Amino acid sequence: MSLTxxxxxxxxxxxxxxxxxxxxxxxxxFDCRGILNPGRVExxxxxxxxxxxxxxxxxxxTEMPKFLELVKNIVSINIxxxxxxxxxxxxxxxxxxxxxxxxxxxxEKTAAFLREKYPQTTxxxxxxxxxxxxxxx
Numbered sequence: 001m002s003l004t005x006x007x008x009x010x011x012x013x014x015x016x017x018x019x020x021x022x023x024x025x026x027x028x029x030f031d032c033r034g035i036l037n038p039g040r041v042e043x044x045x046x047x048x049x050x051x052x053x054x055x056x057x058x059x060x061x062t063e064m065p066k067f068l069e070l071v072k073n074i075v076s077i078n079i080x081x082x083x084x085x086x087x088x089x090x091x092x093x094x095x096x097x098x099x100x101x102x103x104x105x106x107x108e109k110t111a112a113f114l115r116e117k118y119p120q121t122t123x124x125x126x127x128x129x130x131x132x133x134x135x136x137x
Contacts, residue, residue, distance in 0.1 A: 003082055003121045005114055006091045009049070009107040010128040011099030018128060020091050027091035028078075030071055032102035036062040039101050048130055049104030058105050068106060072113055079118060099129030 008018040012033065020026045038044040038057045047054045058064040075092055082090055092110060096102040104127050111125045 003079070003087060003118075004089050005079070005118075005121050005123045006089065007107045007111050007114075007123065007125045008091070008093045008128055009099055009103035009126075009130070010093060010095045011097065011103075012095045013097055014099060015128055017095065018091070018093055018126075022089045022091075024089055024091070027093070028075060029093045029095060030106065032067070032094055032096040032106055035064050035067060035096075035102050037097060037101065039098060044101065047101070048127075049101045049106070050108060054101050055105060058102065064102070064105070068109055071106070071110060075110070075114070076117070079114070079121070083118070083120070099127070103127075104130055 010016065010018055012031070017026075017029045035058070038047075038054045041057065044051075044054050044057060049055070049058070075090075078090065094103040094106040094110070107125055107127065111123050114121065114123050
């Protein structure tokens with residue numbers, strides 16, 4: 001039995017917080033809308049949180065590094081507990097206005113962090129508004 005960590009990015013304005021289909025009743029939902037929105041900058045409007053310009057903007061012109069550090073600490077507490085108790089599923093959701101920039105960035109960075117810290121887990125990433133970016137372990 002291993003822990004699967006399912007990470008979603010989503011839009012609060014469109015579909016809202018993703019449903020947990022496992023029957024566990026959900027997991028974490030982090031609201032990224034408090035971070036400056038790169039989508040308001042003309043050159044980044046058509047990009048996503050996976051694009052270099054958006055990444056640079058979020059990492060150097062916003063509070064995103066502090067936000068993500070706190071997220072990593074919070075989810076690590078639960079993951080350590082879930083692993084010790086042989087739980088099988090955890091859902092982590094990141095939402096922003098359009099599900100394109102901030103939430104995508106957070107989902108990707110958190111997935112990379114968790115894959116490195118917890119190689120015994122399976123980490124999946126789904127971008128609800130950016131399906132072309134979906135990937136798994």
